[in-house]
Amino acid sequence: MHIKLSILISIIICLIYIVSDVVAMPIGAPDLSKCQPSLAANCCLINSRSIVDFKLPSTGALRVRPAAHLVTKEYILKYANATRLMRSLPLNHPWNFMQQANVHCAYCEGIYNLSNFPNMTLEVHSSWLFIPFHRMYLYFHEKILGKLIGDESFALPFWNWDSPEGMGIPTMYTDPNSSLFDNTRAQNHQPPNILNYGSTNEGNNNISSQIEANLEVMYRQMVSSAKTAELLLGGPYRAGGDEPWSPGTVEMAPHPYVHMWTGIDMSSFVTAGWDPIFYSHHSNVDRMWEVWKTLLGNNSTGVNYINDTDWLDSSFLFWDENLQLVRIKIRDVLDTTKLGYVYQQVPIPWSNKTAAKLRDGEEMSSLRLVELPVVLDSAVKINVELPKMKMKMNMEEVLVVDGIEFDARMHVGFDVFVGGLRTSKIGFAGRFEHLAVKKWRKDVAMGGLLMKKRLVLGLKDLVKELKLERGELLVVTLMPSHGTGMLIKVGSVRVDLSS
Numbered sequence: 110m111h112i113k114l115s116i117l118i119s120i121i122i123c124l125i126y127i128v129s130d131v132v133a134m135p136i137g138a139p140d141l142s143k144c145q146p147s148l149a150a151n152c153c154l155i156n157s158r159s160i161v162d163f164k165l166p167s168t169g170a171l172r173v174r175p176a177a178h179l180v181t182k183e184y185i186l187k188y189a190n191a192t193r194l195m196r197s198l199p200l201n202h203p204w205n206f207m208q209q210a211n212v213h214c215a216y217c218e219g220i221y222n223l224s225n226f227p228n229m230t231l232e233v234h235s236s237w238l239f240i241p242f243h244r245m246y247l248y249f250h251e252k253i254l255g256k257l258i259g260d261e262s263f264a265l266p267f268w269n270w271d272s273p274e275g276m277g278i279p280t281m282y283t284d285p286n287s288s289l290f291d292n293t294r295a296q297n298h299q300p301p302n303i304l305n306y307g308s309t310n311e312g313n314n315n316i317s318s319q320i321e322a323n324l325e326v327m328y329r330q331m332v333s334s335a336k337t338a339e340l341l342l343g344g345p346y347r348a349g350g351d352e353p354w355s356p357g358t359v360e361m362a363p364h365p366y367v368h369m370w371t372g373i374d375m376s377s378f379v380t381a382g383w384d385p386i387f388y389s390h391h392s393n394v395d396r397m398w399e400v401w402k403t404l405l406g407n408n409s410t411g412v413n414y415i416n417d418t419d420w421l422d423s424s425f426l427f428w429d430e431n432l433q434l435v436r437i438k439i440r441d442v443l444d445t446t447k448l449g450y451v452y453q454q455v456p457i458p459w460s461n462k463t464a465a466k467l468r469d470g471e472e473m474s475s476l477r478l479v480e481l482p483v484v485l486d487s488a489v490k491i492n493v494e495l496p497k498m499k500m501k502m503n504m505e506e507v508l509v510v511d512g513i514e515f516d517a518r519m520h521v522g523f524d525v526f527v528g529g530l531r532t533s534k535i536g537f538a539g540r541f542e543h544l545a546v547k548k549w550r551k552d553v554a555m556g557g558l559l560m561k562k563r564l565v566l567g568l569k570d571l572v573k574e575l576k577l578e579r580g581e582l583l584v585v586t587l588m589p590s591h592g593t594g595m596l597i598k599v600g601s602v603r604v605d606l607s608s
């Protein structure tokens with residue numbers, strides 16, 4: 110009887126799975142006629158009856174996106190001119206600077222629902238949409254800027270924050286008379302101040318250790334924790350599936366930190382695009398995928414993108430440089446050379462940072478050991494077992510921090526460290542961080558918005574560096590990194606095997 114019941118239950122579960130699988134499909138481009146403006150920001154996109162499918166540009170010379178701190182005065186004038194022209198267009202022109210900025214708001218503030226699943230809100234963060242959506246956004250922005258100054262070779266700069274020379278605000282953005290300026294930038298973060306996105310590095314005034322800590326974060330987020338395209342780019346978000354909840358490592362650090370650090374406009378999804386520095390920040394985020402491909406992509410799983418048609422066929426709408434509304438799919442933007450651009454080659458100082466960065470775990474030894482779920486009002490330790498199973502060749506341990514819940518009105522974040530019972534060393538494994546969704550969202554204004562997310566980090570290298578063995582207990586430390594940890598709850602932590 111019991112056996113029959115359990116068989117029945119399994120069959121039902123299978124059926125539910127099959128049915129939900131049938132429902133799941135690619136994210137459909139929004140229906141622009143169905144805009145639900147948010148409370149303070151009317152960032153509805155300009156609609157058009159004529160929509161054409163995106164076509165790759167005919168091949169010409171490749172545009173080379175330069176590092177922002179290495180460009181000439183002439184380049185800066187050209188870029189500032191283009192942005193000034195963009196700012197001076199009529200407000201209702203799709204190329205107007207504020208219209209360009211609205212694109213970001215429109216795709217992430219609950220402004221549109223999916224055209225093919227109308228009771229799901231369209232959101233381009235916290236999932237595998239993050240990198241390709243922002244790639245498309247920058248592509249059109251760059252083409253329009255080039256059009257405005259009659260220079261098809263114009264390429265956006267990238268803010269090279271992953272390199273010591275690029276860790277401060279690039280000087281092209283600091284002239285208050287320039288169209289590239291934004292007056293909400295943080296006064297105390299102007300040059301020569303540099304970013305300090307290192308783990309447990311709060312209040313550090315030692316520039317060289319600040320740089321070292323930053324490079325360690327780069328190495329963990331981009332190399333050791335991101336051995337597969339899905340770990341790097343993020344987990345699934347499908348029409349008819351779950352809300353986006355599984356951001357990739359490239360989205361988690363230092364991307365949100367750089368937003369927060371830069372200033373007020375940059376700190377929220379609605380206003381980030383108002384600051385011209387947004388486009389070079391995201392140009393570097395985009396560049397990270399390209400760098401990753403050359404470092405790891407060739408031998409991870411053999412593919413340096415996510416081979417899933419729900420991802421490849423997810424589509425979006427943008428106004429292009431011919432004043433045409435176009436529908437573009439993720440499969441159109443896998444290769445930047447087909448889009449006509451590449452990045453200037455600069456040193457990658459973090460690519461080979463290795464085990465040397467393991468630290469002494471003494472400072473963490475007095476932390477309280479907790480059971481989950483737990484509210485992260487301070488740093489906590491959790492014991493988690495490494496799977497006993499023998500691993501297949503290309504399998505790896507992934508650390509899954511699940512059921513992360515927080516009030517979306519707050520900027521929240523925590524760092525993850527891993528150690529073992531037999532070793533006093535610990536290693537930084539990665540970071541979770543989420544920008545505040547400001548009061549503009551209706552659901553937020555009406556009494557809070559509970560967000561649920563999950564963080565997945567590759568552990569294979571760290572397990573090797575710490576000489577941990579199968580079946581051994583790990584000590585996972587979760588350390589609030591951005592002052593508002595008391596607002597985050599963590600549901601569970603486990604180690605899975607994934608291929």
Ligand SMILES: *[C@@H]1O[C@H](CO)[C@@H](O)[C@H](O)[C@H]1NC(C)=O
Pocket residue numbers: 183184186187190
């Ligand atoms: C920028 O615009 C000014 C004024 O329109 C023009 O004189 C100058 O040549 C332009 N500079 C570049 C580099 O395009």
Ligand SMILES: *[C@@H]1O[C@H](CO)[C@@H](O)[C@H](O)[C@H]1NC(C)=O
Pocket residue numbers: 228
């Ligand atoms: C979405 O809407 C359909 C009807 O249009 C309804 O049957 C379904 O339950 C809704 N799903 C959710 C998650 O609200």
Ligand SMILES: *[C@@H]1O[C@H](CO)[C@@H](O)[C@H](O)[C@H]1NC(C)=O
Pocket residue numbers: 222227228229230
């Ligand atoms: C959009 O989706 C949300 C759920 O995310 C739902 O509450 C809302 O009613 C939908 N709006 C429309 C116009 O269907």
Ligand SMILES: *[C@@H]1O[C@H](CO)[C@@H](O)[C@H](O)[C@H]1NC(C)=O
Pocket residue numbers: 284285286
């Ligand atoms: C900005 O422009 C004003 C007046 O046009 C001028 O007085 C000031 O020196 C300029 N500032 C800079 C930093 O160029």
Ligand SMILES: *[C@@H]1O[C@H](CO)[C@@H](O)[C@H](O)[C@H]1NC(C)=O
Pocket residue numbers: 315316317318321
């Ligand atoms: C700054 O940090 C570096 C590297 O971590 C260290 O070698 C140096 O002694 C520190 N300097 C000061 C003044 O603390």
Ligand SMILES: *[C@@H]1O[C@H](CO)[C@@H](O)[C@H](O)[C@H]1NC(C)=O
Pocket residue numbers: 402403404405407
């Ligand atoms: C991966 O392939 C690219 C281009 O084919 C090459 O430049 C790069 O060196 C390769 N990386 C590795 C780690 O083999």
Ligand SMILES: *[C@@H]1O[C@H](CO)[C@@H](O)[C@H](O)[C@H]1NC(C)=O
Pocket residue numbers: 336405408409
């Ligand atoms: C990729 O190949 C390089 C060079 O052969 C090797 O050092 C590295 O461990 C490989 N990475 C993975 C994820 O297999």
Ligand SMILES: *[C@@H]1O[C@H](CO)[C@@H](O)[C@H](O)[C@H]1NC(C)=O
Pocket residue numbers: 412416
């Ligand atoms: C992608 O998936 C399809 C269908 O599952 C498969 O036929 C194809 O070989 C895969 N491509 C790569 C590059 O792995």
Ligand SMILES: *[C@@H]1O[C@H](CO)[C@@H](O)[C@H](O)[C@H]1NC(C)=O
Pocket residue numbers: 456457458461
């Ligand atoms: C690591 O990379 C840097 C910059 O690319 C290089 O200067 C350094 O020699 C490399 N170190 C090792 C140990 O390979």
Ligand SMILES: [Cu+2]
Pocket residue numbers: 213234243
């Ligand atoms: Cu964004």
